[in-house]
Amino acid sequence: MSMPFYVPPEQMVKDRADFARKGISRGRPIVVVQLDDGILLIGENRSPSLRKIGEVYDRIAFAGVGRFNEFETLRVAGIRYADLKGFSYSREDVTGKGLANAYSQTLGQVFSHEIKPYEVDIIVAELGETRADDSIFRIQFDGTLRDAEGFAVLGAYVDEISAALEGALGEGTTLEQAIALSCAAIEEAGGEPIEAHDWEIALLDRTAGRRTFRRLTTDEITSARS
């Protein structure tokens, strides 16, 4: 029996993390913003059919950057997890925290056991009854789970976009203002303007009924920015 080469775990983790980060840092950014009336999810997306932002459950949304097929696998797995839990127990037992933990566990296992790690970072946003009850979870390619306060940025130009949004958003920020600010920050960081139909914007709407997720139309985006 041949002996495999010894690779120190530090080296393995570093190699894998470098590999994953390289892919993710090229991904077009996603911005998630907490508002008084909901949680806004914004991304640049030139494809009208491949979605980066999606509905998971009544009050939970998903957003991913990196390799499409990988975060699509995670999105579908998350919907299955949520629907199965809600079907087996009750709709109110499906929580963003539970889902974020499941993502974290799963990504952690993929990172250390699979041939290559997933090149994705994802966000799980859960709408609370009030702004103070909202949760935004960031889950990294290696399973690292972090809470975000107020807003979160994924993908390319994280630092530039975060710097532009820091202090600009807060209580009282309207939907239109948040869209205008976030889109401008993404365009500024990328160095080129983005057409209205190349944005993918969705809202978890605090004023809606049971299912709070809704996509904004190109017209709504145009009017918010004008």
Add this chain to the structure above:
Amino acid sequence: MTEAFLGPLHLGEPTADASFLSVLQRRGVDPRWDTADASGIAVPEATTVLALTWADGVVIAGDRRATAGNLIAHTRVRKVYEADRHSAVAISGTAGMAVELIKLFRTELEHYEKIEGASLSLEGKANFLARMIRGNLSLAFQGLIVIPLFCGYDTKEATGRLFSYDVIGGRYDELDYATTGSGGAEARAFLKGVWRRDLSRDEALAASIEALISAAEEDSATGGPDLKRGIYPNVLVVTADGVEEIDDETLAAMTAPIVADRP
């Protein structure tokens, strides 16, 4: 389960499959009732439900009674449900199974919509429901029968549509009205007298309420409105704008004159 799944999210499962029922089946947790013969047990039965088309959509309604043998088992059972934004479903038959079946059906429609990013067509929803009834066939032979009515607004055809089913999952397009359950024949006879293609919304609502009263008068298993206790039928209206449930106050106001004018 022989496949090795990664993490709590079962990453090994096929991503392209948008069916929730398949998820349950793959994981071995789909609802099953294994029984040799159910004729010896008295399980609650949900009775009369009906649906009728009108000028701008469909009205679907059901009484509130469930019976077990000769007993009234429940007086406030819900037999009519919103299935999704543009469709509704009503059930008659073995109540426990029917409620579970509806829950599964509603989850399936929402699950599909979330994964695919688009709703199933109305035709697709009606066919899936037929498949679910057919899956219950062996139980139907043992006396545990579930028969639904399904209706919705077909956004492509811009019209309300209505589907009835038989016990083995046969699916039938109905152009005018349909009923099922123990008081179904009586409700059907009533609707036959009043139905027109151009019924207004209020006329269709009144017809559905009176058809159920008519059924309750002839069939002991169907519960009429109980004005004293505030028990009214469940009535849903489906139009291009979506599904709207008629609240009890409105139903009370509509029911009182109908009851007063009954021969």
